[in-house]
Amino acid sequence: MTVEMSPIERAKYASARRAAEFVESGMKVGLGTGSTAAWMVKRLGERVREEGLKIQGVPTSSGTAALAREAGIEVTTLDEARWLDLTIDGADEFDSNLNLIKGGGGAHLQEKVVATASDQMIVIADAAKAVETLGAFPLPVEILAFGGQTTKALIEETLVGMDVLGRDSVLRMQGDAPFVTDEGNHILDLNLRRIGNARQLSLVLNQIPGVVENGLFLDICDTVVIGYGDGKTEIRDIHTGTITEETAEGGDAENLFSDI
Numbered sequence: 001m002t003v004e005m006s007p008i009e010r011a012k013y014a015s016a017r018r019a020a021e022f023v024e025s026g027m028k029v030g031l032g033t034g035s036t037a038a039w040m041v042k043r044l045g046e047r048v049r050e051e052g053l054k055i056q057g058v059p060t061s062s063g064t065a066a067l068a069r070e071a072g073i074e075v076t077t078l079d080e081a082r083w084l085d086l087t088i089d090g091a092d093e094f095d096s097n098l099n100l101i102k103g104g105g106g107a108h109l110q111e112k113v114v115a116t117a118s119d120q121m122i123v124i125a126d127a128a129k130a131v132e133t134l135g136a137f138p139l140p141v142e143i144l145a146f147g148g149q150t151t152k153a154l155i156e157e158t159l160v161g162m163d164v165l166g167r168d169s170v171l172r173m174q175g176d177a178p179f180v181t182d183e184g185n186h187i188l189d190l191n192l193r194r195i196g197n198a199r200q201l202s203l204v205l206n207q208i209p210g211v212v213e214n215g216l217f218l219d220i221c222d223t224v225v226i227g228y229g230d231g232k233t234e235i236r237d238i239h240t241g242t243i244t245e246e247t248a249e250g251g252d253a254e255n256l257f258s259d260i
């Protein structure tokens with residue numbers, strides 16, 4: 001069955017499908033969260049069913065755990081797995097050093113714990129997420145619900161001395177109530193517009209009492225698989241500095257999308 005997909009959705013699908021090829025039998029794999037990661041989880045489920053791929057998946061959210069189980073992937077906890085071979089996850093922005101903003105879906109806390117406990121992190125993203133400087137996407141910061149307004153004020157005050165363009169923040173809502181993460185916390189989205197020194201910002205934010213974790217992923221991602229609407233992918237590796245451009249499977253984009 002072929003379903004009508006937007007070019008962005010096709011790009012996400014292409015990158016997720018290509019990245020799923022990096023997974024080999026016997027691996028312990030961190031399973032990211034979000035719409036791009038969902039395609040990757042589904043594809044790994046297909047490989048489990050069709051090729052007998054044997055993996056243990058460590059989900060980065062309750063949503064991904066449910067999706068992985070539904071796809072037939074064996075799911076375990078990070079503590080059971082201890083250390084992972086590979087994590088594949090989406091991102092909201094990535095720069096040329098493969099530093100990231102994550103947390104658009106509110107899952108960056110578990111995502112960061114899981115990615116940091118992995119030999120390798122592969123990010124899957126459509127090309128529109130490539131930026132020169134991080135910060136156009138509001139930076140998600142997970143905070144304790146307790147004293148949330150005080151933490152918000154402290155963060156905004158702290159931002160005065162930082163190399164950023166904006167400093168207002170918004171408590172993420174879900175309907176009429178604050179959005180609650182899998183860990184029972186809230187999310188503040190920081191409208192920074194441009195982050196001049198991401199390393200300094202990350203350290204400073206995480207030192208504020210009430211802050212649990214920010215959505216900056218610095219020196220964590222090894223490889224990005226960028227997808228395009230025509231089914232092409234481009235693989236950038238931060239260690240080798242290589243950029244590999246690939247056409248869709250069999251050189252035919254419609255083949256790639258035909259079995260969705």
Ligand SMILES: O=C[C@H](O)[C@H](O)[C@H](O)COP(=O)(O)O
Nearest residue numbers: 034035036103104105106107
């Ligand atoms: O909290 C959510 C995650 O960090 C996602 O991986 C990120 O927001 C990208 O999501 P999507 O693939 O839906 O654009």
